[in-house]
Amino acid sequence: MADKKLASIYKKLFCRYGDLQWWPARTPYEVIAGAVLTQNTAWTNVEKAIINFGEDGPEPEFVASVRMSKLTDIIRPAGFFNQKAVYLKSVTKWFERYDYDVRKVKREPLEKLRGELLSTKGVGPETADSILLYAFDLPTFVIDAYTMRLCGRYPVDAGKTYSQVKAYFEDNLPKGVELYNNFHALIVANAKEHCRKKPLCAGCPLERGCKCCC
DNA sequence: CACCAGGAATGTA
């Protein structure tokens, strides 16, 4: 790999947090719903919304058939509920093409699925990649605000746009679902532990003294 | 009280 910075960062994070193998959800569809609900929203608020779906969490058959007013009522704590209700309906309609069947989705090529998701209302690049990686175990790297900040700061000149940074990570790391999964998880875990807390970045494995690593 | 959180769509220049 041309640039070893990423491997170095990964190692430090891994030593601190280990193999997380991530996404706090019980089912693939819960990942899909969570990926939409967490758009520009604190995860704690997403949890409240998920709890409102009931014991089994969000299910595609329910989201597809429930009335809009009831859906907005359920997801209200996650914010942007009018938009996100539309988005949930939309991404669920995409999943319905595959009969809500994970195996059927996984028969298709990653890039085809990514294209379909990106043309789905409410699904941008980060949400698409989160769904592909964490719901369907497909090897695509997720870039989020934490990742951008980490690069800008470290510094790792991975580019400016989403697609540039994504390409940089994928080109400078061995391709693999487990690695992509855990690397993004580690970045989020580190950001949540250290970002905007006092003392700033004490004990941060990236040793930068925040506003820095996260 | 201001600021922000695991974004995306839409509009302007």
Place this chain on the structure above:
DNA sequence: TACATTCATGGT
């Protein structure tokens, strides 16, 4: 391509 605005709750 590059920004600005809108969407909205809840924690700090």
